[in-house]
Amino acid sequence: MQKIFLSSFCVAALFMAAANAETVFVTLEKDNAIAIVDPAEGKLIKTVPVGQRPRGIAVSLDGKQIYVATSDDDTIKVLDSETLKEIGNLPSGEDPETFAISPDGKLMYVSNEDDNEVTVIDIAAKKAVQKIKVGVEPEGIAVSPDNKWVISASETTNMLHWIDTKTGKIVENTLVDPRPRAANFTADSQQLWATSEMAGTVIVMDSASKQIVQTIKLQVQAVNDELIQPVGVVIDKDRHYAYVAMGPANRVAVINAQNYHVEKYLLVGQRVWNLAFSPDQKRLYTTNGVSNDISIIDLTEHKVTKSLAVGRYPWGVAVKP
Protein backbone atom coordinates (compact mmCIF):
# COMPACT_ATOMS: atom_id res chain seq x y z
CA MET A 1 0.00 0.00 0.00
CA GLN A 2 2.82 2.30 0.95
CA LYS A 3 4.37 1.65 -2.45
CA ILE A 4 1.16 2.66 -4.17
CA PHE A 5 1.12 5.90 -2.22
CA LEU A 6 4.74 6.43 -3.04
CA SER A 7 4.23 5.95 -6.75
CA SER A 8 1.15 8.15 -6.86
CA PHE A 9 3.27 10.75 -5.12
CA CYS A 10 5.85 10.31 -7.86
CA VAL A 11 3.17 10.83 -10.49
CA ALA A 12 2.07 14.01 -8.72
CA ALA A 13 5.67 15.17 -8.58
CA LEU A 14 5.96 14.51 -12.28
CA PHE A 15 3.00 16.75 -13.01
CA MET A 16 4.44 19.45 -10.82
CA ALA A 17 7.69 19.20 -12.72
CA ALA A 18 5.75 19.57 -15.94
CA ALA A 19 4.24 22.80 -14.67
CA ASN A 20 7.57 24.59 -14.40
CA ALA A 21 9.31 22.94 -17.29
CA GLU A 22 12.47 24.10 -18.97
CA THR A 23 13.38 24.16 -22.64
CA VAL A 24 16.26 22.13 -24.01
CA PHE A 25 18.28 23.28 -27.04
CA VAL A 26 20.36 20.77 -28.99
CA THR A 27 22.76 21.59 -31.83
CA LEU A 28 22.50 19.26 -34.81
CA GLU A 29 25.93 19.15 -36.41
CA LYS A 30 24.78 17.56 -39.66
CA ASP A 31 21.37 19.23 -40.03
CA ASN A 32 22.87 22.71 -39.53
CA ALA A 33 20.08 23.40 -37.09
CA ILE A 34 19.11 23.43 -33.45
CA ALA A 35 16.36 21.23 -32.03
CA ILE A 36 14.05 22.65 -29.39
CA VAL A 37 12.77 20.05 -26.95
CA ASP A 38 10.15 20.13 -24.23
CA PRO A 39 11.62 17.58 -21.82
CA ALA A 40 8.57 17.40 -19.53
CA GLU A 41 6.39 16.32 -22.43
CA GLY A 42 9.26 14.35 -23.91
CA LYS A 43 8.62 15.99 -27.27
CA LEU A 44 10.59 17.66 -29.99
CA ILE A 45 8.88 21.02 -30.47
CA LYS A 46 10.66 22.15 -33.61
CA THR A 47 13.94 22.38 -35.47
CA VAL A 48 15.35 25.73 -36.53
CA PRO A 49 18.14 26.23 -39.10
CA VAL A 50 21.07 28.06 -37.58
CA GLY A 51 24.25 27.97 -39.69
CA GLN A 52 26.98 25.63 -40.84
CA ARG A 53 27.97 22.80 -38.50
CA PRO A 54 26.68 24.02 -35.14
CA ARG A 55 28.44 22.45 -32.17
CA GLY A 56 28.98 24.23 -28.83
CA ILE A 57 25.88 25.89 -27.36
CA ALA A 58 25.09 27.90 -24.22
CA VAL A 59 22.30 30.04 -22.81
CA SER A 60 23.20 33.50 -21.49
CA LEU A 61 22.98 34.17 -17.74
CA ASP A 62 19.71 36.09 -18.07
CA GLY A 63 18.27 33.36 -20.31
CA LYS A 64 17.48 35.83 -23.09
CA GLN A 65 20.12 34.80 -25.57
CA ILE A 66 21.54 31.61 -26.96
CA TYR A 67 25.09 31.34 -28.22
CA VAL A 68 25.82 28.75 -30.88
CA ALA A 69 29.28 27.98 -32.27
CA THR A 70 28.68 27.48 -36.01
CA SER A 71 32.04 25.95 -36.79
CA ASP A 72 31.99 26.12 -40.59
CA ASP A 73 30.77 29.73 -40.52
CA ASP A 74 33.75 30.60 -38.29
CA THR A 75 31.55 32.51 -35.92
CA ILE A 76 29.46 32.28 -32.79
CA LYS A 77 25.87 33.21 -33.48
CA VAL A 78 23.73 35.02 -30.96
CA LEU A 79 20.05 34.06 -31.06
CA ASP A 80 17.07 35.45 -29.24
CA SER A 81 15.99 32.60 -26.95
CA GLU A 82 12.28 33.27 -27.53
CA THR A 83 12.07 33.95 -31.26
CA LEU A 84 15.23 31.99 -32.14
CA LYS A 85 16.09 34.71 -34.63
CA GLU A 86 19.71 35.62 -35.17
CA ILE A 87 20.48 38.91 -33.45
CA GLY A 88 24.25 39.06 -33.79
CA ASN A 89 27.61 37.40 -34.25
CA LEU A 90 30.65 37.07 -32.05
CA PRO A 91 34.12 37.07 -33.66
CA SER A 92 35.27 33.67 -32.50
CA GLY A 93 38.16 33.12 -34.89
CA GLU A 94 38.35 30.05 -37.11
CA ASP A 95 36.42 26.83 -36.53
CA PRO A 96 34.98 27.47 -33.08
CA GLU A 97 33.92 24.22 -31.41
CA THR A 98 33.44 24.77 -27.72
CA PHE A 99 33.37 27.83 -25.52
CA ALA A 100 32.81 28.85 -21.92
CA ILE A 101 31.24 31.96 -20.41
CA SER A 102 32.62 33.80 -17.38
CA PRO A 103 30.41 33.62 -14.25
CA ASP A 104 29.49 37.32 -14.61
CA GLY A 105 28.34 36.63 -18.18
CA LYS A 106 30.63 39.29 -19.66
CA LEU A 107 33.40 37.31 -21.32
CA MET A 108 33.42 34.29 -23.55
CA TYR A 109 36.42 31.97 -24.00
CA VAL A 110 36.50 30.10 -27.29
CA SER A 111 38.76 27.18 -28.31
CA ASN A 112 40.26 27.61 -31.77
CA GLU A 113 41.37 24.11 -32.61
CA ASP A 114 43.28 24.91 -35.81
CA ASP A 115 45.10 27.99 -34.52
CA ASN A 116 46.05 26.47 -31.17
CA GLU A 117 44.68 29.40 -29.25
CA VAL A 118 41.89 30.59 -27.02
CA THR A 119 39.99 33.70 -28.12
CA VAL A 120 38.58 35.92 -25.40
CA ILE A 121 35.46 37.82 -26.49
CA ASP A 122 33.78 40.76 -24.81
CA ILE A 123 30.16 39.68 -25.34
CA ALA A 124 28.53 43.11 -24.97
CA ALA A 125 31.02 44.81 -27.29
CA LYS A 126 31.05 41.79 -29.66
CA LYS A 127 34.82 42.10 -29.87
CA ALA A 128 37.72 39.73 -29.51
CA VAL A 129 39.82 41.29 -26.76
CA GLN A 130 42.61 38.74 -26.46
CA LYS A 131 44.11 35.66 -28.06
CA ILE A 132 45.98 33.26 -25.81
CA LYS A 133 48.36 30.68 -27.29
CA VAL A 134 47.81 27.22 -25.86
CA GLY A 135 48.82 23.66 -26.77
CA VAL A 136 47.94 21.78 -29.97
CA GLU A 137 44.24 21.25 -30.71
CA PRO A 138 42.55 22.94 -27.77
CA GLU A 139 39.04 21.71 -27.20
CA GLY A 140 37.59 21.46 -23.69
CA ILE A 141 37.28 24.79 -21.94
CA ALA A 142 35.94 25.82 -18.55
CA VAL A 143 35.85 28.87 -16.29
CA SER A 144 35.90 28.39 -12.52
CA PRO A 145 32.75 29.69 -10.80
CA ASP A 146 34.94 32.01 -8.64
CA ASN A 147 36.21 33.51 -11.93
CA LYS A 148 39.87 32.85 -11.10
CA TRP A 149 40.79 30.27 -13.70
CA VAL A 150 40.13 29.36 -17.29
CA ILE A 151 41.10 25.83 -18.20
CA SER A 152 41.90 24.93 -21.76
CA ALA A 153 42.43 21.25 -22.59
CA SER A 154 44.64 20.59 -25.61
CA GLU A 155 43.91 17.24 -27.17
CA THR A 156 47.24 16.61 -28.83
CA THR A 157 49.58 18.15 -26.27
CA ASN A 158 47.70 16.18 -23.61
CA MET A 159 47.71 19.13 -21.27
CA LEU A 160 45.37 21.18 -19.17
CA HIS A 161 46.45 24.83 -19.30
CA TRP A 162 45.62 26.96 -16.26
CA ILE A 163 44.98 30.50 -17.45
CA ASP A 164 44.80 33.29 -14.87
CA THR A 165 41.68 35.30 -15.76
CA LYS A 166 43.21 38.56 -14.50
CA THR A 167 46.31 38.46 -16.66
CA GLY A 168 45.14 36.13 -19.43
CA LYS A 169 48.40 34.18 -19.08
CA ILE A 170 49.05 30.50 -18.58
CA VAL A 171 50.45 29.97 -15.10
CA GLU A 172 50.56 26.19 -15.00
CA ASN A 173 50.32 23.20 -17.34
CA THR A 174 49.18 19.80 -16.15
CA LEU A 175 50.15 16.77 -18.18
CA VAL A 176 47.24 14.33 -18.22
CA ASP A 177 46.25 11.05 -19.88
CA PRO A 178 46.01 11.04 -23.70
CA ARG A 179 43.50 13.25 -25.47
CA PRO A 180 41.86 15.38 -22.79
CA ARG A 181 38.46 16.35 -24.16
CA ALA A 182 36.39 18.19 -21.60
CA ALA A 183 36.83 19.84 -18.21
CA ASN A 184 34.53 21.28 -15.60
CA PHE A 185 34.83 22.80 -12.14
CA THR A 186 32.83 21.87 -9.08
CA ALA A 187 30.39 24.57 -7.96
CA ASP A 188 32.72 25.58 -5.10
CA SER A 189 35.63 25.92 -7.59
CA GLN A 190 37.76 23.69 -5.38
CA GLN A 191 38.06 20.84 -7.85
CA LEU A 192 38.56 20.47 -11.56
CA TRP A 193 37.32 17.32 -13.29
CA ALA A 194 38.61 16.44 -16.76
CA THR A 195 38.20 13.48 -19.11
CA SER A 196 40.84 11.74 -21.24
CA GLU A 197 39.26 10.24 -24.31
CA MET A 198 41.96 7.78 -25.34
CA ALA A 199 42.82 6.55 -21.85
CA GLY A 200 39.23 6.12 -20.73
CA THR A 201 39.96 8.01 -17.54
CA VAL A 202 38.61 10.92 -15.53
CA ILE A 203 41.03 12.98 -13.48
CA VAL A 204 40.13 15.05 -10.46
CA MET A 205 42.40 17.96 -9.55
CA ASP A 206 42.65 20.21 -6.55
CA SER A 207 42.37 23.83 -7.77
CA ALA A 208 44.49 25.31 -5.00
CA SER A 209 47.49 23.01 -5.38
CA LYS A 210 46.84 22.16 -9.05
CA GLN A 211 47.68 18.56 -8.26
CA ILE A 212 45.83 15.48 -9.44
CA VAL A 213 44.05 13.97 -6.46
CA GLN A 214 42.41 11.05 -8.23
CA THR A 215 42.41 9.23 -11.54
CA ILE A 216 39.26 7.23 -12.20
CA LYS A 217 39.43 4.46 -14.78
CA LEU A 218 36.11 3.78 -16.47
CA GLN A 219 35.34 0.17 -17.33
CA VAL A 220 32.12 -1.43 -18.40
CA GLN A 221 31.55 -5.14 -18.24
CA ALA A 222 31.22 -6.65 -21.71
CA VAL A 223 32.24 -3.39 -23.44
CA ASN A 224 35.61 -3.25 -25.17
CA ASP A 225 38.04 -0.85 -23.44
CA GLU A 226 38.73 0.88 -26.77
CA LEU A 227 35.12 2.02 -26.91
CA ILE A 228 35.35 3.74 -23.56
CA GLN A 229 36.05 7.30 -24.64
CA PRO A 230 34.86 9.75 -22.00
CA VAL A 231 33.99 13.25 -23.17
CA GLY A 232 31.52 15.50 -21.34
CA VAL A 233 31.71 15.77 -17.55
CA VAL A 234 29.40 17.61 -15.16
CA ILE A 235 29.31 17.69 -11.35
CA ASP A 236 26.17 18.47 -9.34
CA LYS A 237 26.16 21.58 -7.17
CA ASP A 238 26.44 19.67 -3.88
CA ARG A 239 29.28 17.59 -5.29
CA HIS A 240 27.46 14.35 -4.58
CA TYR A 241 27.76 12.97 -8.07
CA ALA A 242 29.70 13.57 -11.24
CA TYR A 243 28.37 12.35 -14.57
CA VAL A 244 30.59 11.44 -17.49
CA ALA A 245 29.47 10.85 -21.09
CA MET A 246 31.38 7.84 -22.41
CA GLY A 247 31.20 8.28 -26.19
CA PRO A 248 30.90 5.04 -28.19
CA ALA A 249 30.48 3.02 -24.98
CA ASN A 250 26.93 4.45 -25.15
CA ARG A 251 26.80 5.03 -21.43
CA VAL A 252 26.89 7.74 -18.83
CA ALA A 253 29.02 6.97 -15.78
CA VAL A 254 27.56 7.95 -12.42
CA ILE A 255 30.51 8.69 -10.13
CA ASN A 256 30.23 9.30 -6.42
CA ALA A 257 32.07 12.63 -6.19
CA GLN A 258 32.96 12.09 -2.54
CA ASN A 259 34.75 8.74 -2.76
CA TYR A 260 35.29 8.64 -6.55
CA HIS A 261 33.65 5.25 -7.00
CA VAL A 262 31.71 4.66 -10.19
CA GLU A 263 28.31 3.63 -8.90
CA LYS A 264 26.50 2.95 -12.14
CA TYR A 265 26.73 3.01 -15.90
CA LEU A 266 23.50 4.15 -17.53
CA LEU A 267 22.75 2.98 -21.05
CA VAL A 268 21.93 5.86 -23.40
CA GLY A 269 22.07 6.33 -27.18
CA GLN A 270 25.12 5.85 -29.37
CA ARG A 271 28.24 8.00 -29.07
CA VAL A 272 27.19 10.18 -26.18
CA TRP A 273 29.30 13.31 -25.96
CA ASN A 274 27.78 16.21 -24.10
CA LEU A 275 25.68 16.65 -20.99
CA ALA A 276 23.54 19.34 -19.39
CA PHE A 277 21.64 19.52 -16.11
CA SER A 278 18.08 20.76 -15.77
CA PRO A 279 18.03 23.98 -13.67
CA ASP A 280 16.90 22.05 -10.57
CA GLN A 281 19.50 19.35 -11.32
CA LYS A 282 16.88 16.64 -11.15
CA ARG A 283 17.44 15.60 -14.74
CA LEU A 284 20.39 15.27 -17.04
CA TYR A 285 20.24 15.57 -20.83
CA THR A 286 22.70 13.77 -23.11
CA THR A 287 23.40 14.19 -26.82
CA ASN A 288 23.85 10.91 -28.67
CA GLY A 289 25.58 11.73 -31.95
CA VAL A 290 25.25 8.47 -33.84
CA SER A 291 21.76 7.36 -32.82
CA ASN A 292 20.49 10.91 -33.53
CA ASP A 293 18.70 11.35 -30.23
CA ILE A 294 18.98 12.74 -26.75
CA SER A 295 18.46 10.75 -23.56
CA ILE A 296 16.76 12.11 -20.46
CA ILE A 297 18.11 10.79 -17.16
CA ASP A 298 16.18 11.05 -13.91
CA LEU A 299 18.81 11.93 -11.32
CA THR A 300 16.78 11.13 -8.22
CA GLU A 301 16.60 7.51 -9.29
CA HIS A 302 19.54 7.44 -11.69
CA LYS A 303 17.43 5.98 -14.45
CA VAL A 304 17.16 6.80 -18.12
CA THR A 305 13.51 7.68 -18.61
CA LYS A 306 13.35 8.44 -22.30
CA SER A 307 15.38 8.73 -25.49
CA LEU A 308 14.04 11.13 -28.03
CA ALA A 309 14.96 11.48 -31.72
CA VAL A 310 15.98 15.08 -32.48
CA GLY A 311 17.82 15.13 -35.82
CA ARG A 312 21.16 14.24 -37.33
CA TYR A 313 24.33 14.29 -35.19
CA PRO A 314 23.18 15.96 -32.00
CA TRP A 315 26.31 17.56 -30.52
CA GLY A 316 25.83 20.21 -27.84
CA VAL A 317 23.04 20.75 -25.35
CA ALA A 318 21.94 23.74 -23.28
CA VAL A 319 18.94 24.30 -21.02
CA LYS A 320 16.89 27.45 -20.55
CA PRO A 321 14.92 27.61 -17.26
Place this chain on the structure above:
Amino acid sequence: MRVLHYWRAMMGIVGREVLRFLHQRERFISALVRPLVWLFVFAAGFRAALGIAISPPYETYILYEVYITPGLLGMILLFNGMQSSLSMVYDREMGSMRMLMVCPLPRWFLLCSKLIAGTAVGVLQSYAFLGIAWLYDIQAPLMGYVWILPALVLVGMMLGALGLLLSSFIKQLENFAGVMNFVIFPLFFMSTALYPLWKIKESSQILYTLAQYNPFSQAVELIRFALYEQFNQEALIFTASAFLLFMSAAIVGYNPSKGMMVKKGGSGG
Protein backbone atom coordinates in the same frame (compact mmCIF):
# COMPACT_ATOMS: atom_id res chain seq x y z
CA MET B 1 -25.29 -25.56 -0.63
CA ARG B 2 -24.46 -26.03 -4.23
CA VAL B 3 -22.14 -23.05 -4.39
CA LEU B 4 -20.43 -24.36 -1.31
CA HIS B 5 -19.80 -27.64 -3.09
CA TYR B 6 -18.20 -25.85 -5.97
CA TRP B 7 -16.11 -23.79 -3.62
CA ARG B 8 -15.01 -26.80 -1.63
CA ALA B 9 -14.04 -28.70 -4.75
CA MET B 10 -12.09 -25.80 -6.16
CA MET B 11 -10.29 -25.17 -2.89
CA GLY B 12 -9.45 -28.85 -2.69
CA ILE B 13 -7.91 -28.87 -6.14
CA VAL B 14 -6.09 -25.53 -5.79
CA GLY B 15 -4.95 -26.40 -2.27
CA ARG B 16 -3.61 -29.76 -3.42
CA GLU B 17 -1.68 -28.17 -6.26
CA VAL B 18 -0.21 -25.30 -4.22
CA LEU B 19 0.68 -27.62 -1.34
CA ARG B 20 2.28 -30.04 -3.74
CA PHE B 21 4.28 -27.19 -5.21
CA LEU B 22 5.38 -25.77 -1.88
CA HIS B 23 6.36 -29.14 -0.50
CA GLN B 24 8.46 -29.94 -3.52
CA ARG B 25 11.20 -27.44 -2.85
CA GLU B 26 13.27 -28.89 -5.69
CA ARG B 27 10.46 -28.14 -8.10
CA PHE B 28 10.24 -24.55 -6.91
CA ILE B 29 13.98 -24.09 -7.29
CA SER B 30 14.16 -25.85 -10.63
CA ALA B 31 11.27 -23.77 -11.93
CA LEU B 32 13.32 -20.68 -11.10
CA VAL B 33 16.67 -22.00 -12.23
CA ARG B 34 15.56 -22.35 -15.84
CA PRO B 35 14.67 -18.69 -16.46
CA LEU B 36 17.52 -17.51 -14.25
CA VAL B 37 20.06 -19.40 -16.33
CA TRP B 38 18.61 -17.71 -19.38
CA LEU B 39 18.82 -14.35 -17.64
CA PHE B 40 22.27 -14.60 -16.12
CA VAL B 41 24.03 -16.68 -18.75
CA PHE B 42 22.28 -16.42 -22.09
CA ALA B 43 21.25 -12.76 -21.84
CA ALA B 44 24.63 -11.71 -20.45
CA GLY B 45 26.25 -12.61 -23.75
CA PHE B 46 23.83 -10.46 -25.73
CA ARG B 47 23.82 -7.36 -23.55
CA ALA B 48 23.91 -4.91 -26.41
CA ALA B 49 22.15 -7.16 -28.91
CA LEU B 50 19.15 -4.99 -29.66
CA GLY B 51 20.94 -2.32 -31.63
CA ILE B 52 19.52 1.13 -31.88
CA ALA B 53 15.78 0.89 -32.45
CA ILE B 54 13.54 1.62 -29.51
CA SER B 55 10.23 -0.26 -29.69
CA PRO B 56 7.21 0.25 -27.44
CA PRO B 57 6.59 -0.07 -24.54
CA TYR B 58 10.21 0.96 -24.00
CA GLU B 59 11.05 4.63 -24.23
CA THR B 60 14.79 4.39 -24.17
CA TYR B 61 17.66 2.01 -24.79
CA ILE B 62 17.55 -1.17 -22.80
CA LEU B 63 19.92 -4.00 -22.10
CA TYR B 64 19.00 -7.41 -23.45
CA GLU B 65 18.34 -8.62 -19.88
CA VAL B 66 15.56 -6.09 -19.62
CA TYR B 67 14.08 -7.11 -22.96
CA ILE B 68 14.12 -10.81 -22.24
CA THR B 69 12.53 -10.60 -18.76
CA PRO B 70 8.86 -10.61 -19.92
CA GLY B 71 9.75 -13.44 -22.29
CA LEU B 72 11.16 -15.42 -19.39
CA LEU B 73 7.98 -14.80 -17.40
CA GLY B 74 6.17 -16.29 -20.38
CA MET B 75 8.59 -19.20 -20.28
CA ILE B 76 7.83 -19.80 -16.59
CA LEU B 77 4.10 -19.86 -17.31
CA LEU B 78 4.58 -22.01 -20.39
CA PHE B 79 6.59 -24.67 -18.58
CA ASN B 80 4.27 -24.46 -15.62
CA GLY B 81 1.20 -24.89 -17.83
CA MET B 82 2.78 -27.91 -19.46
CA GLN B 83 3.92 -29.32 -16.15
CA SER B 84 0.51 -29.11 -14.52
CA SER B 85 -0.92 -30.85 -17.57
CA LEU B 86 1.79 -33.43 -17.21
CA SER B 87 0.48 -34.02 -13.74
CA MET B 88 -2.94 -34.71 -15.31
CA VAL B 89 -1.45 -37.53 -17.29
CA TYR B 90 0.24 -38.75 -14.12
CA ASP B 91 -3.01 -38.46 -12.20
CA ARG B 92 -4.72 -40.49 -14.85
CA GLU B 93 -2.11 -43.20 -14.69
CA MET B 94 -2.13 -43.28 -10.90
CA GLY B 95 -5.92 -43.30 -10.69
CA SER B 96 -6.36 -40.08 -8.73
CA MET B 97 -8.07 -38.52 -11.73
CA ARG B 98 -10.78 -41.14 -11.44
CA MET B 99 -11.48 -39.77 -7.97
CA LEU B 100 -11.64 -36.27 -9.33
CA MET B 101 -13.89 -37.17 -12.20
CA VAL B 102 -16.47 -38.99 -10.09
CA CYS B 103 -17.02 -35.76 -8.19
CA PRO B 104 -20.65 -34.77 -8.92
CA LEU B 105 -19.73 -31.44 -10.47
CA PRO B 106 -19.50 -30.56 -14.15
CA ARG B 107 -16.32 -31.56 -15.88
CA TRP B 108 -15.61 -28.06 -17.19
CA PHE B 109 -15.63 -26.80 -13.63
CA LEU B 110 -13.17 -29.41 -12.48
CA LEU B 111 -10.89 -28.67 -15.39
CA CYS B 112 -11.11 -24.93 -14.74
CA SER B 113 -10.25 -25.50 -11.10
CA LYS B 114 -7.29 -27.55 -12.17
CA LEU B 115 -6.29 -24.70 -14.45
CA ILE B 116 -6.62 -22.07 -11.75
CA ALA B 117 -4.55 -24.24 -9.45
CA GLY B 118 -1.78 -24.49 -12.04
CA THR B 119 -1.92 -20.78 -12.79
CA ALA B 120 -1.67 -19.86 -9.10
CA VAL B 121 1.58 -21.80 -8.94
CA GLY B 122 2.86 -20.14 -12.12
CA VAL B 123 2.06 -16.66 -10.81
CA LEU B 124 3.91 -17.41 -7.57
CA GLN B 125 6.93 -18.51 -9.57
CA SER B 126 6.72 -15.40 -11.75
CA TYR B 127 6.79 -13.03 -8.81
CA ALA B 128 9.69 -14.92 -7.24
CA PHE B 129 11.55 -14.50 -10.55
CA LEU B 130 10.71 -10.80 -10.74
CA GLY B 131 12.02 -10.40 -7.19
CA ILE B 132 15.38 -11.87 -8.16
CA ALA B 133 15.44 -9.81 -11.36
CA TRP B 134 14.85 -6.68 -9.25
CA LEU B 135 17.98 -7.46 -7.24
CA TYR B 136 19.80 -7.89 -10.54
CA ASP B 137 18.82 -4.30 -11.36
CA ILE B 138 16.02 -5.16 -13.77
CA GLN B 139 13.46 -2.83 -12.30
CA ALA B 140 10.12 -1.83 -13.75
CA PRO B 141 7.90 0.96 -12.37
CA LEU B 142 6.34 -0.14 -9.07
CA MET B 143 2.79 -0.02 -10.39
CA GLY B 144 3.89 -2.29 -13.21
CA TYR B 145 4.11 -5.10 -10.67
CA VAL B 146 0.42 -4.63 -9.90
CA TRP B 147 -0.62 -4.24 -13.55
CA ILE B 148 1.15 -7.41 -14.45
CA LEU B 149 -0.96 -9.62 -12.16
CA PRO B 150 -4.05 -9.90 -14.39
CA ALA B 151 -1.77 -10.35 -17.39
CA LEU B 152 0.08 -13.20 -15.68
CA VAL B 153 -3.20 -14.84 -14.68
CA LEU B 154 -4.65 -14.69 -18.19
CA VAL B 155 -1.45 -15.88 -19.82
CA GLY B 156 -1.13 -18.65 -17.23
CA MET B 157 -4.71 -19.76 -17.93
CA MET B 158 -4.18 -19.64 -21.68
CA LEU B 159 -0.99 -21.71 -21.60
CA GLY B 160 -2.49 -24.04 -19.00
CA ALA B 161 -5.51 -24.59 -21.26
CA LEU B 162 -3.14 -25.42 -24.09
CA GLY B 163 -1.45 -27.92 -21.81
CA LEU B 164 -4.80 -29.45 -20.85
CA LEU B 165 -5.72 -29.78 -24.47
CA LEU B 166 -2.43 -31.51 -25.20
CA SER B 167 -2.72 -33.77 -22.21
CA SER B 168 -6.10 -34.96 -23.47
CA PHE B 169 -4.26 -36.40 -26.46
CA ILE B 170 -1.70 -38.22 -24.40
CA LYS B 171 -2.25 -41.63 -22.98
CA GLN B 172 0.99 -42.23 -21.22
CA LEU B 173 3.52 -40.07 -19.45
CA GLU B 174 6.31 -41.14 -21.79
CA ASN B 175 4.60 -39.61 -24.80
CA PHE B 176 4.54 -36.24 -23.17
CA ALA B 177 8.22 -35.44 -23.57
CA GLY B 178 7.91 -35.52 -27.34
CA VAL B 179 4.96 -33.17 -27.34
CA MET B 180 6.81 -30.85 -25.00
CA ASN B 181 9.61 -30.63 -27.52
CA PHE B 182 7.25 -30.20 -30.42
CA VAL B 183 5.18 -27.59 -28.64
CA ILE B 184 7.29 -25.72 -26.11
CA PHE B 185 10.35 -25.09 -28.22
CA PRO B 186 8.57 -23.88 -31.37
CA LEU B 187 6.24 -21.73 -29.29
CA PHE B 188 9.08 -20.20 -27.35
CA PHE B 189 11.62 -19.68 -30.10
CA MET B 190 9.16 -18.48 -32.72
CA SER B 191 7.99 -15.67 -30.51
CA THR B 192 8.89 -12.19 -29.31
CA ALA B 193 10.25 -13.63 -26.08
CA LEU B 194 13.84 -13.54 -27.30
CA TYR B 195 13.83 -10.94 -30.08
CA PRO B 196 11.47 -8.15 -31.02
CA LEU B 197 9.41 -8.55 -34.19
CA TRP B 198 11.44 -6.01 -36.17
CA LYS B 199 14.57 -8.02 -35.46
CA ILE B 200 12.91 -11.23 -36.64
CA LYS B 201 11.69 -9.46 -39.78
CA GLU B 202 15.27 -8.59 -40.68
CA SER B 203 16.06 -12.28 -41.11
CA SER B 204 12.88 -13.88 -42.42
CA GLN B 205 9.42 -12.79 -43.47
CA ILE B 206 7.90 -16.23 -42.81
CA LEU B 207 9.34 -16.34 -39.32
CA TYR B 208 8.04 -12.84 -38.76
CA THR B 209 4.49 -13.85 -39.72
CA LEU B 210 4.66 -16.99 -37.60
CA ALA B 211 5.96 -15.06 -34.63
CA GLN B 212 3.33 -12.38 -35.03
CA TYR B 213 0.43 -14.83 -34.86
CA ASN B 214 2.00 -17.11 -32.29
CA PRO B 215 -0.29 -16.88 -29.25
CA PHE B 216 2.79 -17.09 -27.06
CA SER B 217 4.14 -13.87 -28.66
CA GLN B 218 0.90 -12.09 -27.91
CA ALA B 219 1.00 -13.40 -24.36
CA VAL B 220 4.56 -12.16 -23.87
CA GLU B 221 3.66 -8.75 -25.29
CA LEU B 222 0.68 -8.52 -22.95
CA ILE B 223 3.02 -9.13 -20.01
CA ARG B 224 5.67 -6.79 -21.41
CA PHE B 225 3.29 -3.86 -21.81
CA ALA B 226 1.64 -4.48 -18.43
CA LEU B 227 5.02 -4.47 -16.70
CA TYR B 228 5.50 -0.92 -18.00
CA GLU B 229 2.00 0.19 -17.00
CA GLN B 230 0.68 0.02 -20.54
CA PHE B 231 -2.27 -1.77 -22.00
CA ASN B 232 -1.90 -3.70 -25.23
CA GLN B 233 -5.41 -4.28 -26.50
CA GLU B 234 -4.47 -6.43 -29.47
CA ALA B 235 -2.43 -8.76 -27.27
CA LEU B 236 -5.28 -8.98 -24.77
CA ILE B 237 -7.90 -9.92 -27.38
CA PHE B 238 -5.56 -12.42 -28.98
CA THR B 239 -4.58 -14.05 -25.68
CA ALA B 240 -8.14 -14.18 -24.38
CA SER B 241 -9.41 -15.70 -27.65
CA ALA B 242 -6.64 -18.30 -27.59
CA PHE B 243 -7.62 -19.17 -24.01
CA LEU B 244 -11.29 -19.68 -24.92
CA LEU B 245 -10.37 -21.78 -27.93
CA PHE B 246 -7.92 -24.03 -26.09
CA MET B 247 -10.21 -24.36 -23.10
CA SER B 248 -13.29 -25.37 -25.12
CA ALA B 249 -11.23 -27.86 -27.05
CA ALA B 250 -9.81 -29.28 -23.81
CA ILE B 251 -13.28 -29.67 -22.30
CA VAL B 252 -14.40 -31.55 -25.38
CA GLY B 253 -11.18 -33.53 -25.31
CA TYR B 254 -11.80 -34.65 -21.75
CA ASN B 255 -15.35 -35.79 -22.45
CA PRO B 256 -15.23 -39.58 -22.01
CA SER B 257 -17.93 -40.21 -24.61
CA LYS B 258 -16.67 -37.83 -27.28
CA GLY B 259 -13.14 -37.04 -26.28
CA MET B 260 -9.78 -38.06 -27.56
CA MET B 261 -9.53 -41.06 -25.29
CA VAL B 262 -12.46 -42.74 -26.98
CA LYS B 263 -10.87 -42.30 -30.35
CA LYS B 264 -7.67 -43.77 -29.05
CA GLY B 265 -9.46 -46.57 -27.34
CA GLY B 266 -8.18 -45.58 -23.92
CA SER B 267 -9.92 -45.76 -20.60
CA GLY B 268 -10.24 -42.00 -20.29
CA GLY B 269 -9.08 -42.05 -16.66
